[in-house]
Amino acid sequence: MHxxxxxxxxxxxxxxxxxxxxxxxxxxxxRNLGGILFIDLRDHYGIVQLxxxxxxxxYEALSSISKExxxxxxxxxxxxxxxxxxxxxxxxxxxxxxxxxxxxxxxDPLPFTINTEDGVNEERRLEYRFLDLRKERMxxxxxxxxxxxxxxxxxxxxxxxxxxxxxxxxxxxxEGARDFxxxxxxxxxxxxxxxQAPQQFKQLLMIAGFDRYFQIAPCFRDEDARADxxxxxxxxxxxxxxxxxxxxxxxxxxxxxxDLFEKFGNGRHVTSPFPRIPFRExxxxxxxxxxxLRVGLELTDVSDVFAGSGFKAFADKHVxxxxxxxxxxxxxxxxxxxxxxxxxxxxxxxxxxxxxDDGKLTGPIAKFLTEENVSALLSRLDAGPGTAVFxxxxxxxxxxxxxxxxxxxxxxxxxxFEENVFRFCWIVDFPxxxxxxxxxxxxxxxxxxxxxxxGLEALETKDPLDILAxxxxxxxxxxxxxxxxxRNHEPEIMYKAxxxxxxxxxxxxxxxxxxxxxFHFGAPPHGGIAPGIDRIVMLLADEPNxxxxxxxxxxxxxQDLLMGAPSEVxxxxxxxxxxxxxxxxxVKQAD
Numbered sequence: 001m002h003x004x005x006x007x008x009x010x011x012x013x014x015x016x017x018x019x020x021x022x023x024x025x026x027x028x029x030x031r032n033l034g035g036i037l038f039i040d041l042r043d044h045y046g047i048v049q050l051x052x053x054x055x056x057x058x059y060e061a062l063s064s065i066s067k068e069x070x071x072x073x074x075x076x077x078x079x080x081x082x083x084x085x086x087x088x089x090x091x092x093x094x095x096x097x098x099x100x101x102x103x104x105x106x107x108d109p110l111p112f113t114i115n116t117e118d119g120v121n122e123e124r125r126l127e128y129r130f131l132d133l134r135k136e137r138m139x140x141x142x143x144x145x146x147x148x149x150x151x152x153x154x155x156x157x158x159x160x161x162x163x164x165x166x167x168x169x170x171x172x173x174x175e176g177a178r179d180f181x182x183x184x185x186x187x188x189x190x191x192x193x194x195x196q197a198p199q200q201f202k203q204l205l206m207i208a209g210f211d212r213y214f215q216i217a218p219c220f221r222d223e224d225a226r227a228d229x230x231x232x233x234x235x236x237x238x239x240x241x242x243x244x245x246x247x248x249x250x251x252x253x254x255x256x257x258x259d260l261f262e263k264f265g266n267g268r269h270v271t272s273p274f275p276r277i278p279f280r281e282x283x284x285x286x287x288x289x290x291x292x293l294r295v296g297l298e299l300t301d302v303s304d305v306f307a308g309s310g311f312k313a314f315a316d317k318h319v320x321x322x323x324x325x326x327x328x329x330x331x332x333x334x335x336x337x338x339x340x341x342x343x344x345x346x347x348x349x350x351x352x353x354x355x356x357d358d359g360k361l362t363g364p365i366a367k368f369l370t371e372e373n374v375s376a377l378l379s380r381l382d383a384g385p386g387t388a389v390f391x392x393x394x395x396x397x398x399x400x401x402x403x404x405x406x407x408x409x410x411x412x413x414x415x416x417f418e419e420n421v422f423r424f425c426w427i428v429d430f431p432x433x434x435x436x437x438x439x440x441x442x443x444x445x446x447x448x449x450x451x452x453x454x455g456l457e458a459l460e461t462k463d464p465l466d467i468l469a470x471x472x473x474x475x476x477x478x479x480x481x482x483x484x485x486x487r488n489h490e491p492e493i494m495y496k497a498x499x500x501x502x503x504x505x506x507x508x509x510x511x512x513x514x515x516x517x518x519f520h521f522g523a524p525p526h527g528g529i530a531p532g533i534d535r536i537v538m539l540l541a542d543e544p545n546x547x548x549x550x551x552x553x554x555x556x557x558x559q560d561l562l563m564g565a566p567s568e569v570x571x572x573x574x575x576x577x578x579x580x581x582x583x584x585x586x587v588k589q590a591d
Contacts, residue, residue: 004072004104010046014093016077021096023048024072024104026134027065029115037062038095040115041073044139049086049095050075058101068114068134070105073098122547127561129552141549145537148264149216152237152533155256161212161239166201168194168218173511178222180232188578194220197530199449200515202240203487206526207518211242216533222558227545228479228535231558236482237536240528246470246486249527250274250426253474257531261422261476264540274424274474282427283396287320287404289430292478293423295411297322299403302391305376311368313351317393320403323381327388327414328354335363338390338410345405346398351391355383365391408478422539424476429453432469433500444501446471449515450485452497459496474531476539484529491519 004024012021025043032038037052039062050073052062058073065071075096086092111127112120114134125132132138153163172179172193179193195201197219205213217238225231237256241249254274261270275293282289285298302321306314327334335352342350353363361374369377383389390410392403411417432452434445442464450469452458458467470486488494494516498508509516537549547553554560574580 008045009041009043009048010090012048012077012091012094012096014079017079017094019077020074021077022072022074023096024070027062027067027069027071027107030062030067032063039098041071041096042134046090048091049080049089050098051078051095052098056099058098061101061103062098065103066107066109068107068110068131069103070107072102072104074100123555123561126547126553126555129562133551138548141537141541141543142551144264144541145533145549145551148260148537148540149533151260151263152216152256155259156214156237156239159212159252159255161214162210163215164205164210164213165215166195166198166205166217166238170195170201173200180220180222183577183579185577196221197236198238199447200512202238202528203449203489203515203526204518206240206242207489207521207523209242213240213528214238217530225554225556225558228538230534230546230550230553231556232554235533236530237533238528238530239484240526242524242526244486244525244527246428246472246527249484249486249529250276250472253529253531254424257424257474257476257481260536261540265422268420268422270422271424274426276426276428278429279427279431280429283400284320287400287402287407288478289427289473290475290478290480291404291425291427292408293425294418294421294477295408296416296418297324297407297411299407300381302377302380305373305380306393309370309373311365311373313365313368314391314393318396318399319391319393320399321377321381322390322403322407322410323383324388324390324410324414324416325384326386327410328356328386330388330414334413335388338406338413341409342390342392342402342406345402347392347402350406351393353389355385355387355389357385359385422476424474427473427475428471429468430471430473431465432467432471432497433464435465441502442500444497445469446483447485448498448501449487449494451488452493456490456493456496459493459500464500470527472529474529479535479539481535482529482531484527486525486527489519489523489525491516494519 001022006022009023009025023041025041028040028042028047030037030039035054037059039050039052040047041050052059073096075098077094078097080093080095110131111124112118114131117137133142169182169192172181172191173196177196179196182192182194184190184192198215198217202213215238217236218233219236220233223229223231254272258270258272279289282291284301287299299320299322303319306319307316309315339350351365353361353366355378356362359378361369377383377389381389390406392399392406431445432450433442436443446469450471453468453470471483472485473483474481488497495505495508534546534549538546541549543549552562559565
């Protein structure tokens with residue numbers, strides 16, 4: 001027999017009754033019932049129940065060792081009594097009577113329990129992540145991640161894509177988030193940068209003629225954490241294709257995402273095909289460029305209804321309305337709670353009215369609305385009796401953010417929300433440029449390497465803020481999975497686009513010389529996208545925080561509490577890297 005096991009803990013079934021077996025695993029739980037020990041033994045594959053009689057040699061050892069100790073047991077598979085069968089366990093029809101035990105690895109007292117979700121704080125969980133990963137939910141999430149990546153590789157290969165690796169040590173980029181820099185020992189005063197994405201390299205692979213590339217790519221960005229964004233590093237399905245237009249990219253990704261979410265979505269339906277929603281339409285109808293389409297409500301611009309009116313709160317402002325059918329009979333508490341929610345999103349309050357059975361409006365602002373206002377609103381909103389209407393007024397971006405959140409909250413509270421479904425969409429026609437609110441300068445709004453719609457002519461003849469780009473996002477249930485674009489592959493278009501964003505020709509050549517040089521030697525039209533692996537798994541696992549899908553994540557302050565990173569290095573190492581430190585001054589604490 002094998003030194004450690006003849007079977008795994010999740011493998012034994014009724015067919016194995018009367019078989020002698022050897023098992024190894026962790027002591028998951030222990031119960032003493034009338035002097036007989038019942039032990040749950042756990043390994044990667046599952047749990048099996050052990051029975052230990054008081055008159056046997058293993059009894060003392062298994063009575064006293066700590067939970068989560070690693071043991072090897074020898075014993076015989078027996079049938080459970082009919083009343084003791086556990087239908088929730090694959091091994092629930094049998095148990096193993098233990099004849100011999102060996103402790104392979106003892107466990108110290110645990111900082112938290114493994115066999116229950118006991119509400120331990122995240123910092124403690126990350127400090128002892130190797131224990132946290134033993135919990136059933138976390139183990140399931142990490143195995144889901146593994147299966148998702150394996151399936152992606154199979155799908156992409158079947159679609160004719162080649163998995164190719166790109167460099168980790170590269171040059172810094174002036175665009176996007178902050179780089180993580182790596183000092184060079186051989187080149188004093190110079191630094192490598194960890195890639196924020198393999199953007200330039202995957203474009204160079206297209207120019208090199210590889211046609212269809214993918215990679216499960218590690219990316220590094222010095223960004224603050226959010227619930228849907230891990231600080232420091234993340235992984236993405238990086239994709240690039242030659243001789244394609246936007247719809248060609250969509251076709252590939254829709255197939256992969258549909259197959260993936262249907263396979264691992266636990267019966268949740270994937271709506272297909274994915275709708276294409278222009279950016280400006282998304283902002284107007286949903287208040288967001290990552291709309292949650294599970295909510296069956298839309299916002300309506302009613303600014304013109306109140307333009308120049310005597311209602312000062314709405315006059316000469318951007319006004320967005322949300323009609324919620326079948327909600328007018330909600331108690332006043334509901335409307336107050338919606339108002340409190342809007343305030344939590346940054347609003348000063350939330351105006352609302354009810355549409356009565358007679359078509360008349362009631363509510364706090366009804367007295368301020370003229371008959372003309374009411375008639376125009378009911379017509380514009382198609383708001384019949386029983387409808388509640390919420391309003392937001394102010395600057396466009398501010399109203400979009402607040403009313404977009406109100407839309408989702410109202411949908412969830414009133415049943416205008418589709419459960420157990422994945423609602424994907426493409427957001428298209430993004431602006432190529434935007435104006436920086438602080439400096440007033442024109443900047444790239446998305447990926448600077450995107451092809452402008454209309455090409456060079458658009459760059460030379462249009463107002464920069466009116467130019468659209470062949471850029472797109474894929475969104476699922478209100479979560480942005482990825483941005484992508486058809487790339488700019490013509491040098492003169494690239495020079496002009498960067499000129500509009502304030503870069504000189506010399507700066508472009510200095511920062512992007514490698515790719516520009518490649519463009520002069522026959523570059524095919526190409527485009528791509530890079531859906532985030534972490535966010536995909538987060539959605540499939542139905543987890544609210546992305547760190548629950550990563551084996552060893554950094555915490556919200558970008559620290560690895562298990563390994564102690566970031567850490568200090570000694571003076572000798574700093575000298576070797578030609579570095580000296582200038583720490584910020586210490587703030588004195590008040591007595």
